[in-house]
């Protein structure tokens with residue numbers, strides 16, 4: 001019996017109803033967040049809500065978020081997920097209204113939906129690490145907004161799955177930008193590099209934390225493009241996301257990477273320590 005949140009109420013999943021005219025359903029006109037809770041405590045909740053506020057502002061949807069900040073912890077508790085790791089999905093759409101591309105009447109209420117489920121991290125994400133492929137980035141030009149319309153991500157991720165891979169790294173104009181659900185990093189001569197923030201990548205909460213940890217612990221890092229043709233020279237490759245944490249890449253397009261990955265492993269350790277401290 002799953003308890004979900006819909007428009008101010010906690011109710012059973014079977015009782016949750018949204019209109020078929022919802023603009024999230026009809027247009028993909030909405031934004032979302034995925035938060036992780038460790039032992040019942042949401043991690044970096046403020047950063048997730050700040051990004052949600054930013055996504056909402058960018059799609060020009062005004063929603064008062066303060067009443068929602070308790071929703072992730074409450075969903076974890078209501079669903080008995082406090083003993084382990086959980087993911088909480090929170091979606092806000094422009095509400096239900098008869099079809100017209102322009103915004104609906106101003107009194108249209110946003111639809112706000114959230115639910116939580118148990119996350120069992122796959123040990124293979126750390127050892128041996130992820131198998132990934134490269135795929136053309138066929139997304140739109142506002143990848144900085146966490147919109148619910150994810151068809152291009154779905155198609156690239158499916159392409160990876162059909163090749164036995166867990167992630168596809170998206171390449172646009174020769175630059176490896178990010179994954180379908182993760183940010184991408186490469187280590188060159190001990191320096192950690194990742195794409196700079198722009199309209200072509202999502203500002204990942206975990207990405208920001210990885211850079212924060214690098215700066216705090218004296219690990220050289222730089223936000224600069226990683227070109228496709230440079231990948232063969234990288235000593236280590238890894239991705240970051242709320243679900244993966246920091247996960248090393250073991251194989252890229254069938255090529256096995258070196259087993260030694262001291263920088264990635266150090267960042268995994270530092271991330272683990274941060275989580276232990278903040279979710280104690």
Ligand SMILES: Cc1ncc(COP(=O)(O)O)c(C=O)c1O
Nearest residue numbers: 181182183202204205206241242
């Ligand atoms: C396209 C994309 N990039 C990066 C990320 C990683 O972001 P975060 O670390 O906030 O989970 C995600 C997460 O869903 C994503 O969908």
